[in-house]
């Protein structure tokens with residue numbers, strides 16, 4: 001993909017804060033609780049690239065970047081987050 005193509009696709013992808021505003025806020029709050037302030041500041045501006053294309057019923061994953069060609073590679077890490085609430089409003093904001 002050319003640099004121009006990447007720029008174009010960035011512009012047409014909606015921001016996470018537009019697609020899932022409640023979830024983006026919750027995610028930022030939980031990231032701050034883990035000391036991930038830079039990620040928390042940036043999360044709402046991440047581009048929504050679409051839902052995971054696996055067919056698992058329970059999967060609610062989505063992408064904020066193009067799918068890698070192979071493994072995620074060096075620099076990839078996971079951050080476990082602990083939601084404070086598991087009530088209806090919290091869960092519905094996370095559902096598709």
Ligand SMILES: [Zn+2]
Pocket residue numbers: 052053054055056059060061
């Ligand atoms: Zn999935």
